[in-house]
Amino acid sequence: MVKKAITDSDLNHVFSIRTKVFVEEQNVPKDLEIDEWEEKSTHFLAWENELPIGTCRLRFVDPFTAKAERVAVLKEKRKTGAGKLLMQTLENVARQKGARKILLYAQVRVIPFYKKLGYEPFGTPFDDAGIPHMKMEKSLR
DSSP, rough: OOEEEEEEEHHHHHHHHHHHIIIITTTTOOOHHHHHHHSSSSEEEEEHHHHHHEEEEEEEEETTEEEEEEEEEGGTTTTTSSSHHHHHHHHHHHHOOOHHHEEEEEEEEHHHHHHTTOEEEEEEEEEETTTTEEEEEOOOO
């Protein structure tokens, strides 16, 4: 199940998951992981029973373009469908708010995951926090 993260407790779970995945597992500096867009974004949590297992955030970059960011699922819960449910929920909310496309910056190693969800890579690979990334997008029409 995926729900919007609304309460302080929810947001604590969001940042805990992101810290485990990005800071501890992938060695992203904490000061790069938490940024100026936190309060202007919609955060989501994936739950398994009563345990939070994944998160992502939605941010609009213009009135018709949403951006999926900080998609993270705990290592032991990957390949359970949680990432797909997070992205589907994010896309549905973005569509309801008028988005016509979703943009994301995917770590190169997870491009196949996003391609299965209908995202297409464009541009050239680039480095973000020491990790190779690729821009991807999906039309919501």
